Amino acid sequence: MPxxxxxxxxxxxxxxxxxxxxxxxxxxxxxSFTSAVTxxxxxxxxxxxxxxxxxxxxxxxxxxxxxxxxSKSAGTESSTGYGYQYLYTNGTSVTAGxxxxxxxxxxxxxxxxxxxxxxxxxxxxxxxxxxxxxxxxPSGSAGPSIYxxxxxHTVTDSYDGILVLPDSSSPVSGVITIYGWVK
Amino acid sequence: MPAASYQxxxxxxxxxxxTSASIGGGGSVTFSAVSSLSLNNIFNSTYTNYKIIIRNTSxxxxxxxLLLRLRKNGVDETTDAGPQLYYYETVQAYGxxxxxxxxAAQGFPIGFTTNNTYEGRVIxxxxxxxxxxxxxxxxxxEGYQTNFLTSHNGAHVIPASYDGFTLYPxxxxxxxxxSVYGVTE
Numbered sequence: 136m137p138x139x140x141x142x143x144x145x146x147x148x149x150x151x152x153x154x155x156x157x158x159x160x161x162x163x164x165x166x167s168f169t170s171a172v173t174x175x176x177x178x179x180x181x182x183x184x185x186x187x188x189x190x191x192x193x194x195x196x197x198x199x200x201x202x203x204x205x206s207k208s209a210g211t212e213s214s215t216g217y218g219y220q221y222l223y224t225n226g227t228s229v230t231a232g233x234x235x236x237x238x239x240x241x242x243x244x245x246x247x248x249x250x251x252x253x254x255x256x257x258x259x260x261x262x263x264x265x266x267x268x269x270x271x272x273p274s275g276s277a278g279p280s281i282y283x284x285x286x287x288h289t290v291t292d293s294y295d296g297i298l299v300l301p302d303s304s305s306p307v308s309g310v311i312t313i314y315g316w317v318k
Numbered sequence: 319m320p321a322a323s324y325q326x327x328x329x330x331x332x333x334x335x336x337t338s339a340s341i342g343g344g345g346s347v348t349f350s351a352v353s354s355l356s357l358n359n360i361f362n363s364t365y366t367n368y369k370i371i372i373r374n375t376s377x378x379x380x381x382x383x384l385l386l387r388l389r390k391n392g393v394d395e396t397t398d399a400g401p402q403l404y405y406y407e408t409v410q411a412y413g414x415x416x417x418x419x420x421x422a423a424q425g426f427p428i429g430f431t432t433n434n435t436y437e438g439r440v441i442x443x444x445x446x447x448x449x450x451x452x453x454x455x456x457x458x459x460e461g462y463q464t465n466f467l468t469s470h471n472g473a474h475v476i477p478a479s480y481d482g483f484t485l486y487p488x489x490x491x492x493x494x495x496x497s498v499y500g501v502t503e
Contacts, residue, residue, distance in 0.1 A: 139323070139324075139325050139326060140323070140324035140325045140326035140327075140497075140499040140500070141323065141324040141499070185373065185495055186371050186373060186438070186495075186497070218461060218462075218464070218465050219465060220411055220412065220413075220459075220461065220465035220466055220467045221411065221467065222409065222411040222416065222467050222469075229416060230414070230416075231411035231412070231413065231414050231415065231416050231467075232413070232414055233412070233413045233414070233464070233465055255371070255438060255440050257373045257436070257438035257459075258373055258436075263436065264436040264462065265436075266373065266436050266437060266438035266459050267438070267459065268438055268440060268457055268458070268459045270457060283457065283467060283469070284459075284467070285411075285457075285458070285459030285460065285461065285465050285466060285467035285468075286459060286465065287436060287459070287461050287462060287465055289462060316326075316371050316497055316499070317326045317344050317346075317497075318326070318342060318344050318346040318495065318497055
């Protein structure tokens with residue numbers, strides 16, 4: 136995947152919480168983790184890139200959404216100013232919704248199933264609002280679904296990392312890789 | 319077989335109408351308050367398919383479409399007075415409402431642009447340089463206090479080779495950064 140236009144961004148540090156949890160940074164920069172209730176990926180955004188792609192493959196034990204917050208200084212996350220619009224299709228059902236919240240959403244599986252998402256994060260390191268797109272491919276008890284999100288974080292601050300957390304504090308295992316788009 | 323990767327592309331030149339635009343050291347183009355921006359000679363025979371990443375804000379008081387029109391030898395394919403050559407399916411989610419339609423336009427629609435929004439778009443473009451119909455897929459996030467999600471899939475009906483494109487809102491101006499990547503084969 137990495138090339139002269141897309142580079143893996145290696146975090147400086149990571150931190151994980153959860154009973155029996157573990158996490159590590161692979162030789163190429165991907166972050167692998169098991170049984171995480173929270174996972175901090177620190178100093179992964181920088182001035183080298185404006186825009187990023189994040190590919191996640193995860194298994195969530197009991198929750199549906201996997202979430203992340205923008206963070207800085209290896210431990211200070213932003214929990215305000217998030218807005219979302221989603222489009223969800225499952226079988227013949229198509230629904231949409233909009234609202235505000237305290238996190239960005241990525242959809243990577245539920246109830247022990249494995250799923251994936253490709254996320255695009257625009258300008259998190261710039262002191263401007265951050266735009267987020269999630270192309271989600273969740274699975275689980277509802278079967279495979281399309282679950283896409285268009286989101287904004289309106290706080291005009293610079294963020295160098297993310298805090299990943301499942302809803303309902305259900306542990307999550309998987310691999311997350313963050314890439315910078317060469318500009 | 320080697321894994322796919324991306325190569326950031328640099329246009330040989332740009333044209334714009336508005337305040338400013340420039341090609342950065344890597345090839346991405348930064349633009350400010352432009353009503354149109356053309357990237358010339360950015361598609362070539364080295365790559366078949368491309369990914370385009372755009373982040374922009376807008377001056378528009380209302381909500382207008384942002385379009386991308388194919389171009390070759392410095393000339394856009396069709397004009398506003400010409401036939402509608404770009405066919406697309408769109409789905410737009412706004413609140414609990416969903417709109418979808420099959421339509422035609424003077425360019426590939428790539429989402430809305432509205433004043434005081436911060437918008438991100440990802441476009442996959444297939445075979446623009448080959449003498450085949452060019453197809454595309456775009457997903458975009460638009461909004462500030464109110465969010466929109468738009469998704470497009472379409473084709474340009476003329477099987478011709480194009481080396482560039484023009485980005486333009488139907489009214490007003492846009493400010494931001496555009497990057498084009500060739501997908502290695």
